[in-house]
Amino acid sequence: MLRIKSSALQKIVAQAERDYPYETCGLLLGKSEGSLRTVFGVYETPNANPDRKHDRYEIAPQDYLLAEKKARQFGLDIVGVYHSHPDHPDIPSQFDLERAFEGFSYIILSVSKGKVTSYRSWELQERRFVEEEVITFG
Numbered sequence: 692m693l694r695i696k697s698s699a700l701q702k703i704v705a706q707a708e709r710d711y712p713y714e715t716c717g718l719l720l721g722k723s724e725g726s727l728r729t730v731f732g733v734y735e736t737p738n739a740n741p742d743r744k745h746d747r748y749e750i751a752p753q754d755y756l757l758a759e760k761k762a763r764q765f766g767l768d769i770v771g772v773y774h775s776h777p778d779h780p781d782i783p784s785q786f787d788l789e790r791a792f793e794g795f796s797y798i799i800l801s802v803s804k805g806k807v808t809s810y811r812s813w814e815l816q817e818r819r820f821v822e823e824e825v826i827t828f829g
């Protein structure tokens with residue numbers, strides 16, 4: 692289950708709409724306790740994919756390290772990744788599956804004509820994505 696601060700979710704939605712028709716991406720900063728992840732903030736990362744930003748995203752290793760540093764300053768960890776699917780459903784692709792880690796939450800936002808129409812969070816269980824419940828707070 693994912694608990695996310697309302698302000699963090701609002702930031703992700705605004706970022707996904709701003710970056711349409713390209714995929715936006717970033718990291719979720721928070722705390723993990725077993726299968727419960729609580730997100731207090733987000734760290735925007737540029738989409739480092741060189742030529743397929745409309746249907747692929749990539750987070751550069753140096754941005755990951757910067758996000759980790761930022762998280763540590765607040766006593767937090769990286770607990771997941773978010774990205775958008777312009778004109779596609781909020782369901783992970785095969786490409787998403789290949790790069791996913793166990794123990795992370797993956798928020799995917801569906802953006803249609805520049806507006807976020809839905810979002811879902813997924814977690815990896817035995818190399819398969821399973822949808823997880825999302826609760827906002829704060």
Ligand SMILES: [Zn+2]
Pocket residue numbers: 774775776783784787799
């Ligand atoms: Zn994707």
